Structure formats: structure tokens, C-alpha cells
Amino acid sequence: MRFYVGVTDTEWYRFLSTHKTEDVNFWQPGGARQFGAVEKGAPFLFRLKSPHNAIGGLGFFSAAAIQPLAAAWEFFGIANGHSSYAEFRRVISAYKQKAGKTDLGALEIGCVILSDPIFFDEADWIREVPAWSPSIVQGKGYDDTEPSGAWLWDQVRLRLLKYRFYERVEDKPSALSLENPEERYRETVARVRVGQGAFRLLVANAYDRACAITGEHTLPVLEAAHIKPYAESGPHLVSNGLLLRSDLHKLYDSGYLTVMPELRVEVSPRIKEEFNNGKIYYAMHGQNLAALPRRFSELPDPAYLSWHNVNVFKAG
Numbered sequence: 001m002r003f004y005v006g007v008t009d010t011e012w013y014r015f016l017s018t019h020k021t022e023d024v025n026f027w028q029p030g031g032a033r034q035f036g037a038v039e040k041g042a043p044f045l046f047r048l049k050s051p052h053n054a055i056g057g058l059g060f061f062s063a064a065a066i067q068p069l070a071a072a073w074e075f076f077g078i079a080n081g082h083s084s085y086a087e088f089r090r091v092i093s094a095y096k097q098k099a100g101k102t103d104l105g106a107l108e109i110g111c112v113i114l115s116d117p118i119f120f121d122e123a124d125w126i127r128e129v130p131a132w133s134p135s136i137v138q139g140k141g142y143d144d145t146e147p148s149g150a151w152l153w154d155q156v157r158l159r160l161l162k163y164r165f166y167e168r169v170e171d172k173p174s175a176l177s178l179e180n181p182e183e184r185y186r187e188t189v190a191r192v193r194v195g196q197g198a199f200r201l202l203v204a205n206a207y208d209r210a211c212a213i214t215g216e217h218t219l220p221v222l223e224a225a226h227i228k229p230y231a232e233s234g235p236h237l238v239s240n241g242l243l244l245r246s247d248l249h250k251l252y253d254s255g256y257l258t259v260m261p262e263l264r265v266e267v268s269p270r271i272k273e274e275f276n277n278g279k280i281y282y283a284m285h286g287q288n289l290a291a292l293p294r295r296f297s298e299l300p301d302p303a304y305l306s307w308h309n310v311n312v313f314k315a316g
Helices: 010-016 069-080 085-098 147-162 183-190 196-206 246-254 270-275 302-311
Strands: 002-008 023-025 043-048 055-068 108-119 139-143 222-226 241-245 257-259 265-267
Touching: 002 010, 002 055, 002 147, 010 043, 010 108, 023 055, 023 069, 023 196, 043 108, 043 147, 055 069, 055 147, 055 196, 069 085, 069 108, 069 196, 108 196, 139 147, 196 222, 196 241, 222 246, 241 246, 246 257, 257 302
Parallel strands: 002 043
Antiparallel strands: 002 139, 023 108, 043 055, 055 108, 222 241, 257 265
16 A cells, blocks of 8 residues: 655644544645645655654545635635634745745645544654655655555554554445555555545535536535435435535525436425525426536435435425
8 A cells, every 4th residue: 555644834733633623634835736646545644844853643635636725715624724714824825925926816725635634642753754855845655565664554553553543433434445455454444534524625526616406617606515414324425415506505405406316406396385486496407417427436326316305305
């Protein structure tokens, strides 16, 4: 298995180590290239800068995307490592200016979303990072088939045992999975908990930032909807999600519209009965979805769609 060690902003680390979040955004201020050094589900280790020069924790790679700064804050809030959007913008602007970028009107950053972050107590920091060069600016990939990678992963696994990571009981399937995980890693990945922030970005990526029903591309009004709600044991899986315009999301959650297993939209007659309105929505009745994920595994699951048809939709 290949995993990654990322050079970590100390302020980001200190803030998030005291704020429990389901996911974290390990942002990259450049925003020019999307992270893709490891596959989904792989461990991503936090290496603190000088004077610490130590690994202080890890997360599990969920998704990557280039995002407007405002969208990153909307998706992840304090999981960006700062207490307010103003502070977050100030920090990113400082990085941009240091790199000689003066046009700060439309800030974009690289978002590397890590699920289920674990921050070690300082006594458990890994002080020795093998095969590491002081010239490394962003990070370095390791492979467990090489001596340095095998040693480092063994050190991480000892800490996961200490922090009782392997004793968790996962009651919902995870959106993270290695293609063909070896036995020694299968147990690790199976216990990763994917959070709401990662779910939102995964769904937005899968639908190419387009509303599933209308094809609308205006990102600020698009929301990731659970087909089967998380409160009803619906998992944070892309196949249990639809990217919807905010008004359609509200109607969907309230049962005034649904998507049939054959991926056709149905609109409830209750909109007209209860609100004496709904002309723009009835125009969508019977239409096929306008946008769908390219990957078969990310298409809406017919079982979840049927659950919504039966349990939420107000058929008449």
C-alpha cells in the first residue's frame, strides 16, 4: 500500500487537534494542481514543520478538488483549521502573496479531504521520519514494500492500536476503499468513518458540480442530498447521494418530489394542493435526470431510491 506524509501547517494542526471534526481539509494554498499522490482510502500522515519535525497524526484520503475559498468554507467550516472565514481568508491570502500572487479577487485552493483524523498526544509523535529530505516542501509518498515505508507504517499502526482505532464498531459502510487492500490494511480502511464534509465534496465531484435534476452549475446553490437520510442509517456514500439545487433539496427531503429507480423525476400533487403553486416544478415531472456520475459505482442506488419513494415521497 502507498501512503503519504504531508508537510503540515502548525497553526492548522494545533487548531484541529483541539476541535473534533469528522473530516479535515488539508488545504494547499496554490490551487493550481489537484492532489492525486495516493488512492482513495490511503493514510495521509501529518508531519509538522521545524522545530518539531515530527509526525503528529493522520487522516484517510477521501477526495480532492480545486475549490473557491468561499466554497471550501461552506463545505467544511472550522474543519479548514480556522475559527472564521475571515481568518481563513487572511491566512490563504498571506500564502498567496508570499508566492507572488497579487490577484486575490477569486481565491481558489487545493482541497485534500481527509476523513476520520486522529491527532496524537505529543508524547506519541513519531520523531524519526525515514528517507526524509529537508528540501521537501509539500510531502512525500511511501510504499510499505520498501524498508522505510514498512517501518513508518508499523509505527503508525502501533499508535492506532493505542488509540483504540481497531476496536471501533462501524455500523455504516464507508465511502473509502482501496482497490485491492492487503489483509494488514483491510482492517484499517474498514474502520474509517466518512463525515458530512467529505460526502458533500464527493457528491459534488461525482456530478461534475451540476444539479442532478436541472443541470444547474451555480455551485453556491447546490447541495448534496442524502437519498436515505443519515439519521435513518443512510450512509455517506455517493450512491446514497444526489447533487440538488437548494430548493429541490428541500422539496426532496420533504417528500414533494422523488427520483424513481429508473432515474426519472416525479413531483407530488401535494405541492398544488397545499400551496396552490408549483408550476416550475411540475415542468420537471417525468423528466430523466439531467446529470449523473460517470462511474457506475457512484450512480444512485435503486434500493435507496426505492426507500425514498416508499417512505418519504407524498404520492397523493
